[in-house]
Amino acid sequence: MRRSMVVVAILAVSVALILSGCQKSASGTIKIGVAGAHSGDLASYGLPSVNAAKLVVEAVNAAGGIDGKTVELFIQDDQCKPELATNAAAKLVSDEVVAVIGHICSGATKSALGIYKDSKIITVSPSATTPSLTQSGEYPNFFRTIAPDDAQARLATKFIKETLGLSSLAVLHDKGDYGKGFAELVKQYAESEGIRVVLFEGINPGAPDYSAVVNKIGNSGAAGVVWGGYHPEASKLVQQMKDKGMSLPFISDDGVKDQTFIEVAGTYAEGVYATGPMDTSSNPLAVKAVADHKAKFGDEPGAFFLNAYAATLAVVNAIDKAGSADYDAVVKALRSEYVETPLGRISFDGIGDVIGFGFSVFQVQGGVYVELK
Amino acid sequence: MDFFLKLFLSGTAKGSIYALIALGYTMVYGIVQLINFAHGEVYMIGGFTALIVGGLLFSSGMAVPLVLALSIASAVVFSAAFGFTIEKLAYKPLRNKPRLSALISAIGISMILQNFVLLAQTEKYLSFPSYLPELEFLRPVREYLNSTQFIILVTTATIMVALTLTIKFTRMGKAMRATAQDKHMAQLVGVDINGVISLTFIIGSALAAVGGVLICSYMGQINYYIGFVAGIKAFVAAVLGGIGSIPGAVLGSFILGWTESLGTGYLSSDYEDAYAFVILILILILKPDGILGKNQKQKV
Numbered sequence: 001m002r003r004s005m006v007v008v009a010i011l012a013v014s015v016a017l018i019l020s021g022c023q024k025s026a027s028g029t030i031k032i033g034v035a036g037a038h039s040g041d042l043a044s045y046g047l048p049s050v051n052a053a054k055l056v057v058e059a060v061n062a063a064g065g066i067d068g069k070t071v072e073l074f075i076q077d078d079q080c081k082p083e084l085a086t087n088a089a090a091k092l093v094s095d096e097v098v099a100v101i102g103h104i105c106s107g108a109t110k111s112a113l114g115i116y117k118d119s120k121i122i123t124v125s126p127s128a129t130t131p132s133l134t135q136s137g138e139y140p141n142f143f144r145t146i147a148p149d150d151a152q153a154r155l156a157t158k159f160i161k162e163t164l165g166l167s168s169l170a171v172l173h174d175k176g177d178y179g180k181g182f183a184e185l186v187k188q189y190a191e192s193e194g195i196r197v198v199l200f201e202g203i204n205p206g207a208p209d210y211s212a213v214v215n216k217i218g219n220s221g222a223a224g225v226v227w228g229g230y231h232p233e234a235s236k237l238v239q240q241m242k243d244k245g246m247s248l249p250f251i252s253d254d255g256v257k258d259q260t261f262i263e264v265a266g267t268y269a270e271g272v273y274a275t276g277p278m279d280t281s282s283n284p285l286a287v288k289a290v291a292d293h294k295a296k297f298g299d300e301p302g303a304f305f306l307n308a309y310a311a312t313l314a315v316v317n318a319i320d321k322a323g324s325a326d327y328d329a330v331v332k333a334l335r336s337e338y339v340e341t342p343l344g345r346i347s348f349d350g351i352g353d354v355i356g357f358g359f360s361v362f363q364v365q366g367g368v369y370v371e372l373k
Numbered sequence: 374m375d376f377f378l379k380l381f382l383s384g385t386a387k388g389s390i391y392a393l394i395a396l397g398y399t400m401v402y403g404i405v406q407l408i409n410f411a412h413g414e415v416y417m418i419g420g421f422t423a424l425i426v427g428g429l430l431f432s433s434g435m436a437v438p439l440v441l442a443l444s445i446a447s448a449v450v451f452s453a454a455f456g457f458t459i460e461k462l463a464y465k466p467l468r469n470k471p472r473l474s475a476l477i478s479a480i481g482i483s484m485i486l487q488n489f490v491l492l493a494q495t496e497k498y499l500s501f502p503s504y505l506p507e508l509e510f511l512r513p514v515r516e517y518l519n520s521t522q523f524i525i526l527v528t529t530a531t532i533m534v535a536l537t538l539t540i541k542f543t544r545m546g547k548a549m550r551a552t553a554q555d556k557h558m559a560q561l562v563g564v565d566i567n568g569v570i571s572l573t574f575i576i577g578s579a580l581a582a583v584g585g586v587l588i589c590s591y592m593g594q595i596n597y598y599i600g601f602v603a604g605i606k607a608f609v610a611a612v613l614g615g616i617g618s619i620p621g622a623v624l625g626s627f628i629l630g631w632t633e634s635l636g637t638g639y640l641s642s643d644y645e646d647a648y649a650f651v652i653l654i655l656i657l658i659l660k661p662d663g664i665l666g667k668n669q670k671q672k673v
Binding site for chain 2: 175201202203204206207208209211212213214215216218219231232235236239243244245260263264265266268
């Protein structure tokens with residue numbers, strides 16, 4: 001008699017435990033993964049996104065969660081290494097997350113994406129900029145809150161064609177990955193738009209004198225100069241061009257869209273065009289997100305913080321609008337619903353690139369960069 | 374033809390920039406057979422001194438020509454003091470050691486000075502205001518040669534002539550030549566070789582400072598790393614012309630400047646450095662001591 005009582009008691013307790021477990025997963029939580037470099041050399045790129053996700057989730061849970069369900073974060077480190085990224089992805093799949101904020105580096109993101117795709121998990125990266133991640137069409141589950149690498153070159157070419165109306169270009173670069181990459185894309189897009197590229201050359205960064213190549217620009221008959229690279233060479237180029245009495249429009253990239261360029265080049269910088277990320281500093285949500293970060297973590301947020309903040313908000317909003325965590329419904333919501341984020345009012349296009357945030361063209365006017373609308 | 378003339382003049386201007394630095398390299402080598410790798414850093418320090426002094430004087434409302442003169446003077450004094458101290462601290466104790474020791478010491482000094490400026494000043498590029506006068510008669514031809522380029526060219530030529538004359542015709546020059554030929558013998562006949570060597574470093578560093586001010590005015594910017602890049606090119610130019618020879622350093626610099634400029638203009642600037650080194654290798658194969666270098670017999 002006594003023994004059967006014990007058995008019944010054990011059974012009752014275990015049934016209660018199982019039931020409570022079931023109940024929790026059925027009604028309680030929505031699981032979101034955060035993956036990226038949280039240790040190693042590139043940790044400074046990944047850790048801000050963890051903080052961003054924590055801040056958003058804290059705010060959502062404090063406001064009662066999504067449809068009464070609390071959001072729970074699962075954090076996985078990939079050190080930006082593709083082989084660790086697949087491990088992290090497998091772990092998140094077994095944790096049954098609905099969506100992943102990450103990964104951080106393009107290579108790691110690519111290696112994890114296949115696993116998420118097979119398991120129907122939405123992936124929103126705050127920082128992976130390799131164009132093919134969206135443009136290949138291979139990963140319908142992939143979204144990002146940062147413009148792809150080729151966006152600057154596309155924008156610059158569009159600006160040259162439509163606003164400046166130039167018919168020929170001299171394209172120079174500093175032979176580095178960043179500068180040469182930009183220059184090659186501008187050349188490719190410009191030629192497909194019917195703009196002639198009359199000069200395409202790399203120059204030695206750090207050299208004291210560029211007068212020979214400036215002479216060559218003059219001799220080529222180009223109507224404008226595109227520079228792919230950073231500001232120290234850009235300021236020497238604009239100075240030596242103007243000293244020779246040349247007044248060609250000078251169009252460059254994010255590496256030149258830096259106040260140091262204006263400080264160094266002084267009046268020579270006037271009129272220079274450069275593409276750069278849209279200015280979000282006056283966005284009230286961005287101001288609040290940064291202030292919250294300082295209050296909770298005690299310092300300024302790092303790289304891609306606002307992008308990760310926007311990514312987490314977009315996922316939460318899409319699940320809310322979809323009314324469930326069902327993959328197809330959330331993907332549809334991500335593509336159709338706009339959400340207010342620190343980056344602005346954003347949504348995603350058919351291939352997963354962000355709409356409403358990206359690059360703008362700026363021009364130096366009166367010693368500051370002014371965004372051209 | 375017009376394009377060729379433009380490229381030729383831009384090569385000449387570039388060559389005179391290299392020559393301003395190469396002169397100091399070649400002088401020191403001529404006397405103590407040491408490749409002073411810290412020379413580029415002394416040039417950079419000259420530029421920084423002029424930037425700081427010039428900025429202070431200009432903001433105190435002084436007239437521009439006076440600002441220019443005083444900032445060059447202070448750069449010369451400061452760099453010369455650096456050159457003098459470097460020699461005493463880093464090279465003199467190694468004078469009778471194998472030449473490699475002094476060379477390594479020079480590389481070490483170069484790194485120390487770069488990092489010193491990086492920490493004491495800034496890692497950023499700074500704007501370098503030009504206090505040099507704008508020569509009106511060059512305005513119509515500025516496409517070919519602008520005012521600053523012209524000033525650098527004239528300065529280089531003047532310094533080269535002055536140095537050559539000093540070494541050929543003055544008492545000090547004679548002492549220098551004696552020290553260069555045989556230190557021990559010179560000492561035996563009463564030449565103060567320590568004084569001569571110190572003076573050589575002081576003159577070389579003062580020239581570097583003048584170069585620093587002029588070249589930074591031309592570039593419009595300065596940074597702790599500029600000495601390294603310019604120093605390497607000037608070193609190549611000095612070797613090309615025959616290291617140890619003063620006209621050789623200038624000739625080598627012009628050849629380097631023309632090669633780079635014409636190579637950029639008619640071929641491509643992608644391989645600018647390659648042209649310079651191809652020329653260097655060709656000349657060293659045909660004439661191992663450089664164009665104007667003396668054929669030194671190896672002591673056995």
